[in-house]
Amino acid sequence: MEGQPDVKPRNQDQMDRNREHAEDEWKSWQRGQVRNTLHLVSAAAQWILLLACLIYLGIGSLQPSTPRSDRVPWTHIRYTGKSIKGAAVNLTAEVGSIQIRNGSIMITCDGLYLLSLKGNIFFHGPKEEDLLNLTLWKTDNKTSRALWEQTVWVSGDAVNLTIVLYLFAQDNITLGTSSNATIADLSFSIVLLSPFICSL
Template identity: 25%
Template sequence: MEGNTVTVCDCRDLHKKNNCRNRLLFISAVIQWMLMIVCIACIAIIFHSTDTEKKKIETYVQTIQKKTFVSAEIEPDTYNIGKLNLKQRSGNLNVTNGSVIIAADGLYLVHLEGYLRDKNNNNTVTVWKWNEEENKTLLMTESINGHCIRTVLVKELMQKDKIYIEKERPDLFSNFSLFVYGIDLKC
């Protein structure tokens, strides 16, 4: 009989141990599910914020396209050394005396693009900013080795600044354009 009592006690202890283990397994399973839900929520937040950033970038691009810009090209009769005479192709910024006139203070994206007639020749193109207080200030200098040039610069410009281009050698360009876009960051 004593053996039976011991066996009954062992079964009760075993049952308690199983209950304890089952509770621990249940609690750990609940914690794992909660962590998985938190991870899924974090991933959703990351994807949502990425979409928000994409929307902000698209808004900036649309703002650039809608607001202040000019597309200017070089007149064919000015392919000589020195200042290139720009003429307005499109946009609402003025081009006067071969220079782009900035209408308002702010950040501007300046994009320079051109092609050389002869791939073997080199040329240096300089974009200048001129205003009454500072006179002539360098915006960018590009040395062209090869067939084409494409350069982008973001710069803070002031009202009535004049942007113009100079080159080192004559008659090398087959097509050359300057694009100036005003960037409005108050979206």
């Protein structure tokens, strides 16, 4: 009879342990279910995205193919020569479909353009002239404003620009310097990324 009181606490401890074990298993099962649901949702989203890409590619392949130069306005310029203070650099296109007139790049389509410009500047002014501004200008029917400007401190310094800009049809893009200089190994590219209104 003396041993019986110990049986109840032992049974109670055993039941508590069993209950805790069952609760742990239940929580673990619930976490597994949540994880499985997340995996399922992620897989479904990936399949939907893949299907959308395939549909997009399929529609694109059904359209008649056009040479890239006809579809996307672009130009690439290589230039080495003199620039005169206050005058546009006399750029001419090496390749591309965007026209250049009197050194101005003629924009014919509204949209986002990627511009890339690299080169070196050599001063022609007196020795005390220790800096020069290279400026990319945008001119429309009414106004002219600077799109980008880099100050060159030392003769022979490299200039480097990569930028995305929204340009409008009828805009003209020119390049100029604040002093007489020589521009060497200039590489200047412009390409339309997203056309909105195009009158090619």
